[in-house]
Amino acid sequence: MTVVFMHHDVIDASKSPKSGFYGAGAEVYKVTLARFREQIAGLAAAFPGKVPALEADAPFALTFDDGGLSATEVVAEALAERGWKAHFFVTTGLLGMPGFVSVSGLRTLVAHGHTVGTHTVTHPHRLQALPYPHIVREWQDSRARLADLLGRPVVCGSVPGGYCNRAVRRAAAQAGLSLLFTSEPTIRRYESDGVTVWGRFAVLGRDPAESAVRIAQRASARGVRALRWQALGVAKNALGPAYPALREGLLRLRA
Numbered sequence: 587m588t589v590v591f592m593h594h595d596v597i598d599a600s601k602s603p604k605s606g607f608y609g610a611g612a613e614v615y616k617v618t619l620a621r622f623r624e625q626i627a628g629l630a631a632a633f634p635g636k637v638p639a640l641e642a643d644a645p646f647a648l649t650f651d652d653g654g655l656s657a658t659e660v661v662a663e664a665l666a667e668r669g670w671k672a673h674f675f676v677t678t679g680l681l682g683m684p685g686f687v688s689v690s691g692l693r694t695l696v697a698h699g700h701t702v703g704t705h706t707v708t709h710p711h712r713l714q715a716l717p718y719p720h721i722v723r724e725w726q727d728s729r730a731r732l733a734d735l736l737g738r739p740v741v742c743g744s745v746p747g748g749y750c751n752r753a754v755r756r757a758a759a760q761a762g763l764s765l766l767f768t769s770e771p772t773i774r775r776y777e778s779d780g781v782t783v784w785g786r787f788a789v790l791g792r793d794p795a796e797s798a799v800r801i802a803q804r805a806s807a808r809g810v811r812a813l814r815w816q817a818l819g820v821a822k823n824a825l826g827p828a829y830p831a832l833r834e835g836l837l838r839l840r841a
């Protein structure tokens with residue numbers, strides 16, 4: 587059972603203290619480099635010889651949303667120390683903007699074996715509530731831009747805000763995507779409306795490093811049916827409108 591983790595920015599204050607979105611609750615998703623190193627060291631120790639991947643026998647996979655500058659300046663370096671690969675989902679309308687990855691940075695990620703996917707053009711707060719043609723354009727224009735810049739097809743995306751309804755899935759399929767990642771904290775995946783949908787577990791800055799290991803170990807040991815997840819009562823004002831759907835998706839493993 588592959589647990590897919592959802593990171594955002596990993597902050598190395600000495601390099602790029604500003605990366606990705608700020609305000610409106612975005613900060614809770616930023617993990618320090620020290621904590622991130624602990625997390626991946628813990629995963630490496632818990633699963634000797636395994637590397638992050640979406641293959642069936644991989645215990646975990648790593649994804650990074652938004653396209654913040656830390657993807658290229660911090661995350662890629664930390665992963666390179668282990669030879670690990672990840673998926674990076676990029677908000678294409680912000681490419682090259684302050685705090686976000688550049689086109690050359692994206693190409694470097696791909697050259698190093700990482701996968702780049704779309705996180706829409708404008709990162710709408712409620713993608714699922716937009717008119718259907720607008721949702722299609724968010725996926726299509728972003729995907730086309732990435733494919734053009736990278737010279738290869740782009741088949742995967744992650745949903746800004748994390749919530750995925752039928753229109754979001756159908757629009758993604760219509761735009762040519764086949765893999766769609768949400769923020770639903772589950773290892774269950776399903777085919778619907780022309781795409782394969784994968785849930786993911788959000789990693790927050792305040793999470794202890796070992797929580798990622800515990801989630802992956804339990805999923806690996808017990809399989810999907812025996813897992814018990816419990817919603818964490820997150821204060822409504824803890825997360826702002828930038829991530830409204832994630833608030834609902836913040837779950838924790840039952841002790």
Ligand SMILES: [Zn+2]
Pocket residue numbers: 651652705709745746747
């Ligand atoms: Zn996002």
